[in-house]
Amino acid sequence: MRLTPLIAASLAIGACALPPTYSAQWNCVAGQLDGPFAISAPDGSPAVQGEFAAGRRVGVWSVFTSRGVRVHEIPYADGVMHGTERMWYSIPEAAGEAKAENDFSGGLLDGHKRSWFPGGVNRAEFDYEAGHLVEARAWSPTGDPLPLWQARQRAESDFEADAELRQTLESFIGSYLPECTPAS
Secondary structure, eight states: OEEOOOEEOOOEETTEEOOSEEEEEEOEETTEEOEEEEEEOTTSOEEEEEEEETTEEEEEEEEEOTTSOEEEEEEEETTEEOEEEEEEOOSGGGTTSEEEEEEEETTEEEEEEEEEOTTSOEEEEEEEETTEEEEEEEBOTTSOBOOHHHHHHHHHHHHHHHHHHHHHHHHHHHTTOOOOOTTO
């Protein structure tokens, strides 16, 4: 297992900014990432934990706040998102409460996509088939149903916000991925 030099980086997850300096641990086997992968904060608390098999992400990857609270789980199979992605609130008044669950198959939204307001009130429920929205339901913070057109707007804005969050996470994780050579 190797430890990178401390590298300056910053990442904001919701309202919680992670500290600027991290270290990463990984294994290279036969020129590919293989085994546990972790990015840690300067105090040693986890920022990201996951696993590689033959250079591809597998299993559930977890993302943590600077206080060590899990806020995101991303499931992978053979390098693509597959399973139920889960997110939790990091804001103090709702820390640890479920924020969203999204079902993926082969890298595409496929199945249910659900979200909640802080306090657990339903926010939205969307159904996807192979990445395409097929049904949308949404509610106000007080639990009143929204019209279909507003539910569809929320589906589109949630899709874009989730994609932006995943891209930010990918960039952060990517900045710590080593180049494995056959001799590493």
